[in-house]
Amino acid sequence: MTSFPLKIVTPDGLEYDGKAEEVCVRTTSGELGVLAGHLNMVAPLGMGMATIVIDGKKRYAACIGGMISVMNKEVTLVPTTFEWAEEIDVKRAEASEERAKKVLADKAAEKTEIRMAEARLKRALIRKSTATFVNN
Amino acid sequence: MAGVSTKEIKNRIRSMESTKQITKAMEMVAASKLRRAQAQVLSSRPYFEILYSTINEIVDNNSDFTSAYLVKRPVKKSLYVVIAGDRGLAGGYNSNILKLVYAEMQGKNATVLPIGKKAVDFFRARKMPMLSADHMVAEDIGVGDCFTIAKTVCKAYKEGQFDEVFVGYTNFVSVLSQTPATLQMLPLLRQETSRAASGSDILYEPGSVEVFDAIIPEYVGGILYGALCESRASEQAARRTAMDSATQNADEMIADLSLKFNRARQAAITQEITEIVAGS
Numbered sequence: 001m002t003s004f005p006l007k008i009v010t011p012d013g014l015e016y017d018g019k020a021e022e023v024c025v026r027t028t029s030g031e032l033g034v035l036a037g038h039l040n041m042v043a044p045l046g047m048g049m050a051t052i053v054i055d056g057k058k059r060y061a062a063c064i065g066g067m068i069s070v071m072n073k074e075v076t077l078v079p080t081t082f083e084w085a086e087e088i089d090v091k092r093a094e095a096s097e098e099r100a101k102k103v104l105a106d107k108a109a110e111k112t113e114i115r116m117a118e119a120r121l122k123r124a125l126i127r128k129s130t131a132t133f134v135n136n
Numbered sequence: 137m138a139g140v141s142t143k144e145i146k147n148r149i150r151s152m153e154s155t156k157q158i159t160k161a162m163e164m165v166a167a168s169k170l171r172r173a174q175a176q177v178l179s180s181r182p183y184f185e186i187l188y189s190t191i192n193e194i195v196d197n198n199s200d201f202t203s204a205y206l207v208k209r210p211v212k213k214s215l216y217v218v219i220a221g222d223r224g225l226a227g228g229y230n231s232n233i234l235k236l237v238y239a240e241m242q243g244k245n246a247t248v249l250p251i252g253k254k255a256v257d258f259f260r261a262r263k264m265p266m267l268s269a270d271h272m273v274a275e276d277i278g279v280g281d282c283f284t285i286a287k288t289v290c291k292a293y294k295e296g297q298f299d300e301v302f303v304g305y306t307n308f309v310s311v312l313s314q315t316p317a318t319l320q321m322l323p324l325l326r327q328e329t330s331r332a333a334s335g336s337d338i339l340y341e342p343g344s345v346e347v348f349d350a351i352i353p354e355y356v357g358g359i360l361y362g363a364l365c366e367s368r369a370s371e372q373a374a375r376r377t378a379m380d381s382a383t384q385n386a387d388e389m390i391a392d393l394s395l396k397f398n399r400a401r402q403a404a405i406t407q408e409i410t411e412i413v414a415g416s
Contacts, residue, residue: 007186009187011180014179028350042340044346044354069193071190
């Protein structure tokens with residue numbers, strides 16, 4: 001398959017810089033797949049699992065927030081957090097899930113707390129599902 | 137008489153030595169913090185640069201001006217996000233950035249969002265209006281906080297509370313050189329030099345307004361985080377250099393004082409001998 005240059009950067013550093021054949025991410029308006037020669041495009045990212053095909057091999061990652069842009073056949077992925085499935089700490093995600101659930105179960109919790117807990121729960125679930133998806 | 141002066145000099149040497157110990161310790165603390173901050177700057181720089189260039193590219197190719205973030209409004213009120221340190225004794229670090237921003241604010245109807253205790257104190261003393269003084273400790277602010285600040289700033293901008301937003305930070309050029317700078321974050325303006333819409337239209341998914349509304353706060357957050365990393369590294373570098381020269385100065389003064397002390401002691405001994413010889 002034809003490949004295209006792909007860059008993935010997060011505030012923690014450059015995650016990937018090289019060739020890829022396919023990028024599939026979850027944007028705010030749904031799943032989006034990008035192949036070589038895509039039209040110039042910008043889309044904000046939602047929360048979900050990203051699939052990236054490098055040298056015919058699929059790699060998975062939990063990809064949350066940020067944006068994807070295609071400019072002159074170059075794809076740039078700028079997520080807020082991006083973790084390759086192999087690097088996800090499942091125990092940490094589970095602990096975070098537990099904590100978030102506790103807050104949500106608490107009737108006395110404040111509105112902002114609930115909102116933050118909901119976001120945390122969602123992030124934890126995505127991490128967990130991405131990691132388990134790869135392991136199975 | 138000579139006795140009193142040797143005692144005085146001795147005291148001064150002692151106090152100088154304890155000061156030297158403090159500055160030496162501070163230098164070492166700053167050096168180890170600098171190493172960490174430097175690593176952080178290096179890892180966040182690609183993000184900062186790619187985010188900046190990507191957004192600028194999008195804006196330059198944009199021919200659709202429906203988003204409030206891209207439209208220049210007549211400037212009535214400006215907002216400055218100023219990043220300084222929490223503590224002093226860092227050479228000119230705090231005063232350089234604060235002076236630069238303060239000078240730029242003159243003649244403008246400016247509001248500040250200070251980050252770091254020194255910035256909060258500075259603008260409070262000058263009675264500048266502040267958006268919030270919640271960010272007293274620059275050292276504890278993480279990526280999440282930057283995005284929260286960005287959301288607040290973008291919301292205020294969209295509601296028309298401010299017509300332009302700047303960030304004032306210190307660029308970490310090297311361990312020996314740091315330069316204060318300001319950067320305009322909002323509105324995002326097309327550069328005049330860029331090629332005029334060369335037919336390379338961009339697809340916005342789902343729509344250009346939604347895209348910019350979602351992306352610009354992320355962009356502002358990313359820029360803030362980058363600026364914060366640069367500033368933090370600059371602060372440690374400035375403190376290390378300042379403390380290094382303070383230690384050197386203390387060394388010089390101690391050497392000078394010991395010379396004086398030895399001379400005074402010698403003089404006292406000579407005087408005593410002369411007295412004994414004269415008396416016998």
